Amino acid sequence: MSAPATRMVAVAGIEEPTDEVRTLRLVSATGEPLSPFAPGSNIEVHCGERRNAYSLIGDPRDTSHYAISVLRVAGGAGGSRFLHDDVRRGDLLTISPPKSAFAPPAAARHHLLIAAGIGVTPFLSYARAFARTGASYELHYVHRARQDPHAGLLGLPMQAVRRYVGRESLAASLPEVLDGARMGTHLSVCGPPAMIDETLTLARDRGWPAHRLHSERFVGVDAPPGEPFTARLARSGQTIDVPTGVSLLDAVLSAGIDLPHLCRQGVCGECKVGVLGGTPLHHDLHLSASQRAAGDAVMACVSRCDGDGLELDL
Amino acid sequence: MTAAATATAREPVGTSRLHTSEPRWPTEQPALDETARHQLVVAGPSTAAQASASAWITAAQAAGTTCAVVPADPGALTAALHLATTGTRVAVAGDEVTIARAFAASLAGGLVATEVRAHLTDPEGPRPVRCVHCKSITDTTEPVDGVCDCSQCQRPLLIFPHYSRYLGAYLGFRVDAEELPA
Numbered sequence: 172m173s174a175p176a177t178r179m180v181a182v183a184g185i186e187e188p189t190d191e192v193r194t195l196r197l198v199s200a201t202g203e204p205l206s207p208f209a210p211g212s213n214i215e216v217h218c219g220e221r222r223n224a225y226s227l228i229g230d231p232r233d234t235s236h237y238a239i240s241v242l243r244v245a246g247g248a249g250g251s252r253f254l255h256d257d258v259r260r261g262d263l264l265t266i267s268p269p270k271s272a273f274a275p276p277a278a279a280r281h282h283l284l285i286a287a288g289i290g291v292t293p294f295l296s297y298a299r300a301f302a303r304t305g306a307s308y309e310l311h312y313v314h315r316a317r318q319d320p321h322a323g324l325l326g327l328p329m330q331a332v333r334r335y336v337g338r339e340s341l342a343a344s345l346p347e348v349l350d351g352a353r354m355g356t357h358l359s360v361c362g363p364p365a366m367i368d369e370t371l372t373l374a375r376d377r378g379w380p381a382h383r384l385h386s387e388r389f390v391g392v393d394a395p396p397g398e399p400f401t402a403r404l405a406r407s408g409q410t411i412d413v414p415t416g417v418s419l420l421d422a423v424l425s426a427g428i429d430l431p432h433l434c435r436q437g438v439c440g441e442c443k444v445g446v447l448g449g450t451p452l453h454h455d456l457h458l459s460a461s462q463r464a465a466g467d468a469v470m471a472c473v474s475r476c477d478g479d480g481l482e483l484d485l
Numbered sequence: 486m487t488a489a490a491t492a493t494a495r496e497p498v499g500t501s502r503l504h505t506s507e508p509r510w511p512t513e514q515p516a517l518d519e520t521a522r523h524q525l526v527v528a529g530p531s532t533a534a535q536a537s538a539s540a541w542i543t544a545a546q547a548a549g550t551t552c553a554v555v556p557a558d559p560g561a562l563t564a565a566l567h568l569a570t571t572g573t574r575v576a577v578a579g580d581e582v583t584i585a586r587a588f589a590a591s592l593a594g595g596l597v598a599t600e601v602r603a604h605l606t607d608p609e610g611p612r613p614v615r616c617v618h619c620k621s622i623t624d625t626t627e628p629v630d631g632v633c634d635c636s637q638c639q640r641p642l643l644i645f646p647h648y649s650r651y652l653g654a655y656l657g658f659r660v661d662a663e664e665l666p667a
Contacts, residue, residue, distance in 0.1 A: 280595045354569040355595020378522025378572025
């Protein structure tokens with residue numbers, strides 16, 4: 172199996188439903204059809220030097236085009252600025268194939284979806300999949316007072332969507348929403364990390380077991396500078412030093428080793444490395460508790476070593 | 486070692502006990518799930534089962550968790566779960582039949598296995614066997630690997646060491662099926 176290839180798409184349409192959000196319609200530029208995807212999947216869009224991940228907001232079975240919604244992030248690293256300011260209709264973009272990282276839980280009898288701001292994007296493809304399968308769902312969507320709701324909501328059945336203006340408004344209703352969820356409901360939440368944490372904590376406090384809670388966060392962790400350690404690379408035989416304040420990922424890249432990576436925030440899982448020896452000190456949001464306990468993999472972008480050294484499958 | 490020894494002891498059936506779906510319900514009372522918001526307690530009629538339920542109810546009250554007692558009748562639990570919300574757990578005490586029915590009703594009602602706690606207070610009590618021929622369930626005190634008559638179609642059923650949590654019964658099939666004329 173070769174690594175999934177990137178592909179060229181053309182920007183077939185641009186909508187700007189609000190000042191901050193730009194929706195791009197992408198079609199195959201090679202004649203080869205696009206692939207269907209799992210609801211909640213994202214694609215990476217190459218924005219100059221960077222690659223940014225965006226949720227696909229269209230119908231997962233519709234292979235005539237992909238659609239993404241891009242929020243302008245003023246303080247970001249430039250990927251969203253590029254897609255807002257530099258991309259025009261007819262331009263070609265390089266994307267990676269869809270990656271499923273936030274699929275709807277199959278066991279759910281009912282889906283309780285809670286989204287803040289641009290975090291609504293994965294749920295737009297959920298809603299289109301649910302319309303096809305008849306799955307039961309409700310979407311609670313909060314946006315800021317001076318921000319228009321996402322235009323993608325307009326295609327959804329109104330009885331399934333409840334809108335809130337301002338976080339306090341959602342917070343006031345959330346206990347009742349959680350307590351009233353019928354047995355068999357799963358909760359999926361997407362938005363800024365603080366909003367996700369508050370929602371999940373509230374759900375746990377109200378008796379929701381962990382296996383009914385699902386979340387996708389786009390803003391990751393700021394890794395602490397940590398203690399220095401040594402990484403032994405089993406395959407290449409190299410030993411590299413990872414000083415305080417330098418990530419394992421950067422140390423590996425500096426040594427000339429190509430390690431795939433994307434978010435650098437412990438979220439996406441792209442830079443996962445097998446651990447053959449030593450004890451990882453996990454800071455990421457990607458691994459599950461049991462995967463962390465197994466100690467056989469580490470996210471190089473944020474995680475470090477609990478001890479003097481790690482032996483890595485590199 | 487124990488599993489192998491058991492397999493030898495039950496040689497006539499020739500089944501491996503190393504990998505089995507047979508439930509091993511705890512005979513010591515498990516603690517209630519303290520993360521629950523609401524607790525449904527199901528208990529069989531025996532004194533031991535009722536005592537177990539009382540202990541759970543006391544624990545729920547002490548923890549400030551609301552709690553309801555549901556009769557040991559699968560229809561009653563199904564009805565209760567129809568109205569239940571997420572955050573609810575089920576705790577069931579009794580014989581294997583009581584536990585099997587409450588567990589199956591819980592799964593059908595949208596709970597997952599970790600949201601159900603069981604206490605086998607009457608290990609000598611009956612167990613449920615589902616006839617693969619007529620699909621009805623017979624409660625019997627015959628052991629696994631033993632033979633009982635199906636209460637519906639009267640076929641002699643081998644109680645096979647395979648258990649379905651969703652159906653809430655052991656698998657039973659005609660013990661002399663291979664000797665019958667085609």
